[in-house]
Amino acid sequence: MIQTNVSPTLDGLFRRILARKPDALALLDPLNKPRVTGHTPRRLTYADADRAITALSAHFIEAGLPNNSVVAIQLPNTVEFVLTVLAAHRAGLVVALLPLLWRQAELTVALNRIGARAIVTAAKIDGISHADLAMNAAADAFSIRHVCGFGSDLPEGMASLDDAIETQSTTGRAVTPDGRRAAMISFDVTADGFRPVPRTHLSLIAAGLALSLESNIPQGSALMSAFAPTSFAGLTSSLAIWLLTAGALALHHPFDGEILAHQINEQSCETLIAPAQLTLRLGEIDMDSRLPSLRHVLALWRAPEQVASSPAWSGGPAALTDVYLFGEAGLFGARRAADGTPAPILPGLHGAPRDVSGSSIAGEILLTSRGTLGLRGPMVTTAAYAPLPPAGDSLSTPPPRDYVDTDYSARLDRTTGAISITSPPNGIMAVGGYRFLAQDLQEWARRLGPGALLTALPDRLSGHRLAGRARDNARAREALSELGLNPLMVEAFRDRPQVS
Known part of the structure; x- marks a missing residue:
């Protein structure tokens, strides 16, 4: 019942x-x-x-x-x-x-x-x-x-x-x-x-x-x-x-691209939900003939600062919705315009759907005093991101905050009034869906002894990619595995072919 x-x-x-x-x-x-x-x-x-x-x-x-x-x-x-x-x-x-x-x-x-x-x-x-x-x-x-x-x-x-x-x-x-x-x-x-x-x-x-x-x-x-x-x-x-x-x-x-296409066609799937880099590649093929059932595509951006510079969507009858992800803090979606370009993101309340007057409130996008993007609304858990209490003996605590600061740098476009997300949080490395503190990478490298280096390099597809160097890469991989670290760090020390 x-x-x-x-x-x-x-x-x-x-x-x-x-x-x-x-x-x-x-x-x-x-x-x-x-x-x-x-x-x-x-x-x-x-x-x-x-x-x-x-x-x-x-x-x-x-x-x-x-x-x-x-x-x-x-x-x-x-x-x-x-x-x-x-x-x-x-x-x-x-x-x-x-x-x-x-x-x-x-x-x-x-x-x-x-x-x-x-x-x-x-x-x-x-x-x-x-x-x-x-x-x-x-x-x-x-x-x-x-x-x-x-x-x-x-x-x-x-x-x-x-x-x-x-x-x-x-x-x-x-x-x-x-x-x-x-x-x-x-x-x-x-x-x-x-x-x-x-x-x-x-x-x-x-x-x-x-x-x-x-x-x-x-x-x-x-x-x-x-x-x-x-x-x-x-x-x-x-x-x-x-x-x-x-x-x-x-x-x-x-x-597996071939298996994915086969699954979509076998089930006549109307909606695809996938990482943005994959969906944009699909837009480059003849979707009308290869994926004829698709009508809705949700592109999930783990690096939302890249949406504005992404190519126009050309997926035929399938409409693309960009989904902006800010770690685990929150998200919002914006369906692309008829010409395939990303929709402008305006500060303030946004509905569900975003551009329909009188729709239910899905959340609010705001610029903080720090020049970063903030989120509030029913899907945002503000308590989990509450600022740490001030150090020292002071008994005073800052007033509670009703929004989450994503730490993504952002600014207002003076012409359109839209928000432009310019860069990810400082000191945080994102490799696909995995986030690390830059200082943690340095700490793990130090454990490998003198001469070891572990760093994150910018990557267009995943945000960053890890690269490592040690006197003996094989021993470094073995040591990191024994420490119980994930494969992203271990494989950063893979042997690379020598260029003649």
Whole structure:
């Protein structure tokens, strides 16, 4: 029975669709799943998905995870990710999203910071034993009480979630659907350091509404998500939009261009959600003939300062919406003009959709006194980004701030009044979806001894790329792996061919 006198949750949205069309197609795995996890791709109706969600929720409850405890998830872009998130919410748990490139060092810090009670992963992802990574990180995180995973050959002590789905237990508990409760935790890096960013169901739904309405995605649309889900933007642009549009969600684990095109055509996907660099490459092909079903493209920009200088969109009948991402602080979307050029971003309130008078307020864009871009609105968690208290013995604290300073430098165009985002935050290096403090790179290089250098170089596609130099690159890679650092840092010390 669906309660209508409470604010909506993600699982509540799923149950409403389930009640209307249980036999409709809901979730589709990547076609390259056998390479990613070694498993056969799955196609689930809403009824199939509901049975799996119920069984996984029962497993979490039977494992003794208390209501409102945190379960950390490190999974690829497959149906298991979506099922696990909704199952955790059905069990009254909060989901923490762990990026796939994180290894033991980052995992341990994150798990201890949020007091996670459980961790969910897969046996292997792209050939890497994430099950072993999870077990090692759990050993260093004193709050972890339950480790579970999908796949075969799981380590001793790790519970099988495939077995849980097959068991089909229906154990449940009373959970009041309340959109104001915490739904997820993601992780950001700011000038003040590493910080968890919690969000409620309503925050996620607000962001999903802003994007789906701005890009004009119709109800029942077949969606293709090729964006890693382990962030606020990733979860919003896939799971939240899917639940709001009540269509089918096809997933692609990045990236294989031929397989992605085949998936889009096989499912007649009308909407593609992908990193901006990938979508702009699609605009260079004959989309009318190669991807005839596409009508809506959401380009997610991890480096939003690059939107203004990007080429005009020439994707035929498919309309492009630029989605500006500011780490985990917030986002907004702007559909491109008829000529394919980026839409001007004006300060002040913006609706959902952005340019329709009288629409619901999606948020507000502002310039701070520091000459940086600020965000406020229903999707923005100001408390997570509150400035640190002043040092010293003073008992006075600054007044609370009702916006988040993204630290992206910005200015007003005197002619148009539009905001121009000019540069990313100082001291923060972004490599794709991963952010580091520049001082952290220097610290890790120092651990390798004299003569070692680790730095971030500007990169048009990903923001930055890492480059390393050591007296012995092979030994440097081995040392960084033993320290539990992610592959971005390890592979920065790869041997490069000599130029004659």
